[in-house]
Each structure stands twice: as structure tokens, then as C-alpha cells.
Amino acid sequence: MLLELPPEIFNLVISEINHLRTLKDLSQVSKALHRHLLPFLYRDFKISVKDSNDLTQLHIPPFVKTYFKEDGTRDIVNCLSFVRNVEISPTISLQGHSCFENLIPHLFVRNVPSNQMEAEEHNNTVELIGKKALSVLLYIPKDSLQSFSWKLGFCEPPELLGPSGYLSQYQRRITSLSLFDDADCKLFPKSLTFTHFKHLRHLSWKGRVSEYHYLPALDANSDSLVSLELVFTNPSPFALLRDLSGPCTGYSHSRFAVTYLPKLRSLSLNNAWLQWDYLDLADAPFLEQLDSLKLLHCKRTLSFFERVMQLNRTIRLKSFELAVNDSDDGAIRPLHRGVIEDFLMSFEGLEELYLWDLIYQHNCEPSLVNGILHHKSTLRRLVHHWRGFVTLPSINFWFCEYPLPWHDCADLVFQNISLECFGFTLMPSVLKQKLEPYAANQRLKLLHLRVSWKATRELLINLFESRTRQPTRIMLDLPTEKRDHRDALCEEFTDIHNYLRVRCLLAFLQWAFGPTGLPNLKIFVVGELYGGSRPHIPFCRRPRDAPWPDASPQPPIMKRYKTFRIMTKADSYLWDEIEGARDMIGACADEWWGDFSPSANRFASRPRFPQGTTYRP
Template identity: 25%
Template sequence: MLQKLPRDILLMILEQIPCRTDLKQLCEVSKTLYDAAIRKLYEIIVIRAEDDWHLERVEVEPFLRTRSKPTSPLDHVRTVEVQSSFHHVLKERCLHYKDMGFYVGMPESERRPRLEKLTTSLMPLFEQLREESLRKFSWEMGTCVPLEILGDRGYITNKQTSIESISLITGGACPINTDGENAIDLSAFRSLRHISWTGLQSSEEFAALSRALKNNSERLRELRLDFVNWSEEDSFDFDDSQNFFASQVLKLSADRFEVMFPALETLSLSDISLENAQKGIAYAFNFHELSSLTLHHCSGSEEFLTEVIGSGQTIRLSSLEVVWGPSDHDIDMCATLSSFLGAFQGLKDLFVSLPGPVDTLELWRSIIHHKSTLTRFVCHQRSVDLHDNSPHFEEEIDLLDLSLLPEDRAELDRSESRHPFAALNLESIGLGCVPQHLKSILAPFITSPTLKILHIRKSGVDMEGYKRRSRGTSFWDLDSDEGSFTDEELGLDLDPDVMTGSDGSSNASMSNSGKPPSSTHSTASLDSLEYAEIQCLPTELREFTNWAFGPHGLPTLEVLAFGDFSYDGRFDVRNKLFCRRTRSTGYPGDDTWQQIHDKLVLTFRPVRENDRKLWDVIDRNTEFLKACPTDSILDD
């Protein structure tokens, strides 16, 4: 039967299978399925470092073993991604640092540069790829890229010039890099549609980026740049009366305003000054075509957005993300954003983090202009703690009331149809706010049938700081058991039939960090680890979550997320994911299910690995959950 199925149809079916394990199993069923699935299985290969501390340790042997097959599966590779986590080592991360004076006491046989070890591991794999077969190359390690890979004589530079996408997170302030001794060469690539680069520092790197932009300006669809921990003060005898990004990277003329990137759809700029060149940059990026704009800590952003409005270009953005912190220049970004949002329609995603206090209600009212399209919204605020007796004095912290004064909250309580969110059809909302204020903010969604995911945002750096420095406990201290419910107060029956599966084996709980262990229990019962996780939640969060999933809460809510989901799990140990808890004996809308003998019965539970539909919701909202990060990916 499979032999009769047109190959194009079979390949279309395989495209709908995202799980590599499933693809591998299909390859073992028959030769027909092997020939079709092997292409999909090897289309993307990801090489991941062991951890932040051992970036030179990568496992490529499983790929190399495929060389013994008559037709190498590596012939089908179109994307190579070399990756690492960015969870623990954020400063002086490049492998060159580890080779500077760290050989003391090490056997002579092991005194080998770590970057050389990494290169030696990777090159045999690269050399097995078909020439000009790659379409995407990604180096997201936070280290210098070996010259053998991306130098002027490197493998990618000379053997894979047809790539259409390149993504780099490089070594930042590594002294070898800043001295120009590890120069990246992008001049051979003339088909790039996507360029992403984080961690540029040396003049050679900026020159390489400038050449790549010039060579690919007509076809570029996506540009993501992060000049993290770099400033124009470091700009190599540059005339500070000009804008470095505009004159030295984009090579814009000071007196001509013209489109440089006619096909650009996605633009993300972080830690890049736009000052003194806002008008030229506004024209260069062609807002007639741009659909996604991200600005993180870019000085001059206020004037830039104003210039975009004044340029007369038709703004067609569907996604806008703006992050502006207390340490950035003191401007009224809130008012600028409100004006910008009123200048066009059509946003689907709006993610905003601003320094508080600001006029939050003014900002919220301005988004009504996008009520027919907006489905995902994030609002986060940061401030500086100026309380003399605070252990966090003069540190940046989350502003947990979102600048809402008592009279603002009273207005939300009584406005009903005039509530800023009443006319919106939001499916996802993220708010950096304590639960005690959330009920009035979320009131329209009690009767609205749209909201699926709620993210109670808390910056990971704050949670870690509070844990290290605070005395006693706070709402955000998830490791505290102060205020925990007893078994009786929770109204839970913790007998062995509920605590274990039918076979008597204990069911493991989902940890909410990374992939949870498998579980076989029913949707109603809680195992011991899930129960302990809920019991240790701060009272405010537990009570609010119980309300949200209860009969008087948010009826369409599927997932409640808590914490900081930026940088692929950097703060996962404190993050939480909860969902509705159903029971065979009742329905959440039935008050008899909610109260049993005046004892609180839980309406929620942790998300489990086998909650596939919920994981689909979470996966579709990855960009939403990790939006507006508080800290940087690197800290050089």
C-alpha cells in the first residue's frame, strides 16, 4: 500500500511528525519508509555541548557512525546547529579564557587548547557533509568560532557558500577576539535571508557583519543583532558625533534617506544605539514590509518610533516587542508607545517591559486600537528599590503593582464594559504583577471565552536575589513552606490508591523544568511529588491559581505559567506550569465539587508529560513566554 502512495504525499505526511524518536522508528519499519523518513530525520542535526562548564565536550560519534551505510544519511543534512545552554557561565565564557594559565597541575598529555579539542571533534563531521548542501548554520556557544570553521579558509566559508541562514552567539570580550586574532569571514555568502549575531566586539567582526549586510541587503528577510556589553565608547577611534551602527555597520549616508532592506520582514535590535540617526535607520528598514520589530535597550528608540510615524510609511507590524529599563535613558517611552500604537492597526503580539512608574492605564487603552487582531499581550515593569532599609537598596527589581494606584484599580473594578481589556480577544496574557491585583485586571476574561494561557511573570534574577539575600519569606520565595496547607486544609485524600498507580508503583511528578518524567495516573489524582509541589507554593499564588481554575475564575484557561522562561530554561528550577484539575465525580462549574465539608478542594495540578494538548499550547506560546527578558544572554 505504501508503495502506491505518491512520494510527495508521503513526504507531506512525514512533515507533520515533529518527534525525532517517531521518525527513527518509522525508518525501522520498511525500506520505503526508511528512504522517505531518513531525509526528514537528518535534515537538521543539533550538536550540543555537555554543559556551560565544558563547552569543548560535544558528541558527534553517532553521526560519524552513519558513514558505514551505502548511502550516507549525512547527505540529507541541510541544517547544522552547534549549541550550548546559557544558564550558569555567562562571563568569560569563551574557551580561550580557560586556556590562559589554567594548565597548572594538568598532565602534559592533556595540555591541549580546549577550542582545538572542540574543533578536532567537529571537523570530521563537517567533512562528511555534501558540499553546498547546507542551508542553515548556527553557532550558539558564546565562544569564538574556530578559524577552521568560519575563518577566511574555514570549511563553512569555502565549502558551504549557499547557506541562506546564519546564527552566531560568539565570544564577546574574549581578548583573542578583540585583538582581531580570530576573525570571522562572511564575505563568501551571497544568498543569506536570515542573519543573527549576538556578542560582537572586535572591529573585524563589525566589518564582517557590514560586508554581509551589504552583500545580502536585497534578499534579507530577517535580521537579529545584539551588541550585548558593547558601547560606542569602545568603537575603535570612532567619531562620536555620528552613529556607529548607521555609519560603520549599515554604511548609511548622512544626507540620504533610502531603503536598504526592501524585503526585510523581521528586525530585532538589542543594546544598539540609534541616536543621531533615527530618520535614516527608519527608512533603511522599510516599514512597508516589516512585520516584526523588537527593540531591547536601544537608546534613541523614542525618536526612532516617532520618525517611523513621521516617515509616512505604511506600518504593517503584526508583532512588536519593546524592552526599556530603569538604567536606560530617562524618557517617556510609555507615551511614545501609546502614540505609536495609535498610528496603525493589525498587531497580533505586543510585548512590553518599561521602567516604572508609568501611566499603565494609558498604555492599556492605546492597545484597543488593535482589538480586532491582538491575541497575545505582555506587560512588565522594572524599577529601582529606593527603600533605605531594603536588602535590595538601589537595585533594579520588578514593579509588582504595574504602577496601578488604588484609584486605578478601583476604576478597573467599576468600569466593566470600559475596562481596557473588555474589547480584546486575548488568548495569552503575561503580567508582572502580584496575584492580589490580578482578579480586577483579568475581570473581563471571566466572561470572555478566549483566554487560554496566563503567565504571572517574575524576573529570574529577582527570584534568585530574593532567595540569596532576603530574611524570612515573600510571595516569590517558592522554596519556602511557610503558610503551606495541611492535608486536612487541602481536602485531599492521600490514601495509597490515590498516591500510586494501579500497579502500586509511585507516579513521578512533573518538575516544570525541561522534560517531565512520564506519568500514568488519572487526571484527577495527585501523586506525592505533585502534592508536595503544590503544598510548598506561597499562599497567595496557590489561592489565586485555585480561583483561576475554579467555577468563579477563568473558564477557558488551559495553562497558568509562573516565573521567567527566558533563555531556554535558565530559571526553570523556579518556574511552574499548572493546568485545570478535573474529577470524574463533578465538573469545575459545580460548587459541590469545589467545597466538601467547607474544605478547599484543589482545582489545579502541575502540567504532566502526557498532557500533549497542553504542551502544544505551551510550545505555540514559546515566544510569548520568553518575551521581554530582564537580563542578557551574556555578561562579559
């Protein structure tokens, strides 16, 4: 029946299928249908690293397929002719966070004295990776690619992105370019160029972002660029302290140069200066046309909000994401967060609101609840995380999850807003108390309880070992030194809401997925959802027709519950059934805050997970 449709209708119907597994199942119906589905089955092509000790060993999926036609004859197909999106990314967690740590880690062990030797080995390794990828990419028809993504976290090979590289020579008509490289490598290829691309609609660059490279790209694509993401240098804690006195080299915030972008609808800036001399993002002509704005750990954020309101700019945002900390205006001091609430109340129509805040004192900041409720008629997805900032006489930084300042106002949110996705730091028992009276009016499909990675790991261990009564502190450990100071801090955080037990978590899930809970709930996640190596625990509703006991690997204690289970690979399609789920789980990323404490390395061992079980979307 599908094959009887006109080609344009057929393509439109198939394009609505957003899960590859469904397409593969559909392709098994008949050989003729399989043939027609080839452009959809092989639209995406991923080259990945298969050995963390030798990143030149790339995994390249087979791309030449042999099919038998209905008349029995063979048909050899080059699947690369259907590829429209290429991604080069790791399938494993790389061992380092810089170009040299990943590419040539033995240099640190060998203590190589010669910078020339380091440069030569670095360049040879990058060149080899580029040549291996190029040997495959050349089989893709010229100017047929729509998107290209480099996500390995180290320097891009000139063979791919240089002035005479593959993209510049063979794929000039790409509309989407995404790069993730090393911000600090001194051997970063200066020949990197984007000037050959004239049709970019989406540009994302994380790492060595410089005006020298990205401004020509913005100028060349000013009439076509729809979304722009720039993630500047990822600062270390020591560099962060240096930044407080103003712009500096190295780990510093970089300015975002305001340009004319008449079609821009989505802007995401991370670690950028929003005000610089006479330049001010608040004066940007495209500000009033934006549908989505993300400002993560940017300098002069509050000053930007104040300037926007002074200019009486008309804001039409549908999605707003903000991560702010107490050093964002150039000095460590408490922020006047009333500015954030004033900004939220200066316009209407938000559908997605993601907030991450870093505070100094426990429950002393304004709640922002009025700003949230101002968008009650349109808001569908809400994330609101606050993290405490504790400084000791030593140079260590310690970050603790606090109950929200609007903890006592959460019932007002549920009473007035029907949400589909909600991210929070309330304890499950408290959330149930706040949510239960209004559960019938909620459309909740996704809930995310955010706790530290260490707390998530301890919860995993307790879950698999059936230690249901073992309390887990939901904030990062306080240091063992300075015992008297630690005891004083611990007294502040002895509130019961700072501890979570597995039995309390499972009791909430039993209610939420049960007949009197949240009928639309599909996924509940505990943990941190940024950073590929960090654990999180996704639970989902068990299909009613699923066999019992569950055939998928589950902890023994999960056999007691028939309405939910830990998500498996077979359940991954649920993420695609929740609109905005992937945007929400990646929202408010603050991975560069969480890795400062020594406790991040003290607990290197991981619990043994059941084979075949996935703990990340």
C-alpha cells in the same frame, strides 16, 4: 496509507508534524515508513558541550545507524546525509560570561602574567573545538545545509567560519546563520567572514557585532534577507553610566547602519543606536514593509518614534516588541511615554505586542491602555512588564517589580480583547478578579506571571516544602545597608500586591484549570523565562485519562489537585501546540538588568527538584 501518497503530498503531511516525539512514534509503525521518515528524524543535528570544566569535550550524537530491511538484510545509513540544520550549543549552564572565563578559567586562578600565554591557550582551545566539530561536519554532503547555529558564547573557530573554513568552502548555500559569541574578547578572530554566503534569508548575531563584518553580509544578501537580528555589546552597569554622555568604546551602544533590504520582513535590534549623525532608522526604505520589529534597550528609541510619525510612514507591523528604559535618550530623565502610545495608535493590525518598561516612580506613568485597545480587533498575544528602578547613595542598582500602572484598567483589556497569550505582573488573585467576568469570551492558552528569579526560587522552596502560607516578596531584595533609607523604601512597597503565597497561586490555578475557569488554558508559568540558569515553574492541565495519583514526580502538595500539575518532559509538546508561545516566552529579555544586585549571588543554593521534572520549556 501514508506510503500510498505521492511523495510531495507525503512530505507536506509529515512537515506539519512539529514534534519529534510524534515522528518517532510514527516511525515505529513499519520499517518501510521508518525508512521514509529518516530525512525528517535526522533533519536537525546538535553538537553540545558535555563538561563545563573542559569545553573541548564535545558530545557528538552517533550518526551511523544500522537498520534491518523487511527482507532481513542490513542497511548501514549515514544519518548526516539527511541533516539540514546544525547547532553547536551548550546543554549545561556555562560558568562564565566571557570567552576566557569559559575556555580557560584556570588563568584567573593561576594569575598568568603573560598576555602571550593567554592568547596562545585561547587560540589553541578554540582551534581544538573547531577541529573536533569539523571532523564530523565533513560527513555532511556539500551545499546541503540550510542553517548553522553557533551558540556557545565564545569566539567562533576559524576552522568553521574563517575565509577557508568549513562553511565558506563546503556550505555556501545556507539560508540561515545564527551566532552567539563574546563581545569583549580581544582575541576575537578578525578573519571571520560572511562574504561567501549569497543566499541568506535569516541572519542573527549576538556579541561582537561590527559593521566591518555584518555590512558586507547585508550587501551580499540584500536581495534575499528576510529577517535580521543584531544584538550589540551587552553593557555592564558601569559602562551604562558611561554611555549616558554619548557613544563610546567598550560597552557602548553600536549604530545600526541603514541599508537597502527590499525583502526584509523582520528586524530585531538590541542595544543599538537608532539615530547616528545623518543616519536614522526612521528613514529606512524597508521600514514600511516590516511585519515584525523588536527594539530592545536601544538608544534614541523615542526619538525614532517621533521621527516615524513626523514622516508619516505607513506601518504594517503584525508583531512589535519594545524594551525601553529611562536612559534611552542619552540622559537619565523621565520619558514622555505618550510617544509610545501615539506610535501604537498611528497604525492598525498588531497581533503580538510585547512591552517591557523601566520606570522611576511607582504608578506615575501613563497606562498605554488606549494604545493597546487600538488593536483590539487583531491582538492575540500581549506581554506588558514594568520594572522599578531604585538608586541608593551607593553605586548599587536595585530593580523591583511594580504592579502595572494600568492595573486598574486591566478589566478594560479583557472586556474588549480576546487574547490567546498574556504576560503580566498582576497578582493571581487580582487577575482572577479582573478576568473572571470575561473568562467565557477569552481564548487564553498561555499565561505568564513574571516575577524575579529570587522570588521564583523562594516559591519553589515553599511549594516543595508545602509552606503554603509563607509570603514571598515578588521584587528583588532591598540592600541591608542604609537601614533608614531601606525602611523608607519598604514603606512604599508594603502593598499586599507585592507578596505572593503558594496557596493563593494554587487557588488561582485550581480556578483557571477548573470547569468554571479558562477552558482553553494549557500552560501557566511563574518566573523569568530568559537566561538558561534561571528558575521558572510551568504548570499545565492534566490529561483527563492520566492515572491518579500522578505518575510523574510532583511535590506532595500537588496530590490535592487533579486538574493541573507541574509540567514534565512528557508535557513539553504543549509548547508546540500554542502558536507564538516560544516567541512570547522569549520576549522582552532584560537579563543584563537583573544581575547587578549582590542578592543574585547570596542565594546560590537551589532547591532540590524531583528527578525527571523540567522547569523550563
